[in-house]
Amino acid sequence: MTNPLTFAVPKGRILDEALPVMARAGVVPADAFHDKKDRSLSFATTREDMRLIRVRAFDVATFVAHGAAQVGIVGSDVIEEFDYSDLYAPVDLDIGHCHLSVAEPKEGAESIDGASHIRVATKYPNITRRHFEAQGIQAECVKLNGAMELAPSLGLAGRIVDLVSTGATLKQNGLVEKDKIVEITARLIVNRAALKTDARVAALVEAFRANAARDAV
Ligand SMILES: Nc1ncnc2c1ncn2[C@@H]1O[C@H](COP(=O)(O)OP(=O)(O)OP(=O)(O)O)[C@@H](O)[C@H]1O
Numbered sequence: 320m321t322n323p324l325t326f327a328v329p330k331g332r333i334l335d336e337a338l339p340v341m342a343r344a345g346v347v348p349a350d351a352f353h354d355k356k357d358r359s360l361s362f363a364t365t366r367e368d369m370r371l372i373r374v375r376a377f378d379v380a381t382f383v384a385h386g387a388a389q390v391g392i393v394g395s396d397v398i399e400e401f402d403y404s405d406l407y408a409p410v411d412l413d414i415g416h417c418h419l420s421v422a423e424p425k426e427g428a429e430s431i432d433g434a435s436h437i438r439v440a441t442k443y444p445n446i447t448r449r450h451f452e453a454q455g456i457q458a459e460c461v462k463l464n465g466a467m468e469l470a471p472s473l474g475l476a477g478r479i480v481d482l483v484s485t486g487a488t489l490k491q492n493g494l495v496e497k498d499k500i501v502e503i504t505a506r507l508i509v510n511r512a513a514l515k516t517d518a519r520v521a522a523l524v525e526a527f528r529a530n531a532a533r534d535a536v
């Protein structure tokens with residue numbers, strides 16, 4: 320048999336929305352994938368030549384960029400943060416809608432006007448630095464992996480850059496959105512070399528693209 324294809328999916332919140340989109344493109348995990356007690360990280364699919372791996376959202380991009388997985392699904396936030404040249408994101412899946420924003424305390428935020436240097440807590444230091452650089456401000460980023468919203472009230476940083484969907488998390492933690500950086504959706508990603516050398520990867524891109532187009536009608 321030819322080498323199996325490896326398809327990487329994030330284990331977080333995109334997964335539930337991604338599974339029906341994947342099924343329409345013919346990617347269906349075996350039953351063990353849904354068994355919460357199963358500790359496997361790699362799963363068979365209904366296609367004999369494809370397996371799924373379930374990894375953290377940021378790691379989906381790393382596996383695919385290095386060719387350890389040929390295909391994956393990940394938020395555009397992760398793609399922009401890494402900016403891997405070996406990654407190609409050909410299909411917007413129209414799921415995982417949210418946006419990345421700068422937020423600061425509702426009361427008593429330090430003014431940014433005239434500042435040349437600020438401190439920002441975020442999971443996205445590269446996007447954050449680029450965003451503030453464009454305004455002539457040097458952003459010193461404190462890297463956190465979650466619960467960014469705690470940082471201003473505890474004196475870790477004056478503001479945060481984080482994902483916002485309903486806005487409930489910001490509100491319940493005394494923060495307000497100041498500046499929207501970019502809209503986010505989940506994308507199909509492929510390894511560029513695999514796309515060129517393996518016809519099954521190109522066929523998968525077409526299958527996802529056909530479904531995205533059908534959904535948009
Ligand atoms: N509130 C949200 N609404 C919609 N989509 C979101 C929201 N938060 C995150 N996402 C999307 O889901 C992706 C995964 O986010 P999730 O919160 O599940 O991962 P995580 O738990 O932060 O990551 P990790 O797997 O490293 O723990 C993000 O990269 C983003 O594209």
Ligand SMILES: O=P(O)(O)OC[C@H]1O[C@H](OP(=O)(O)OP(=O)(O)O)[C@H](O)[C@@H]1O
Pocket residue numbers: 332464465466481482483484485486487488489
């Ligand atoms: O605007 P809202 O609808 O409130 O959503 C925003 C929250 O969702 C994400 O976190 P998530 O719930 O995934 O938790 P985590 O970052 O701790 O993994 C994000 O980091 C925000 O904290």
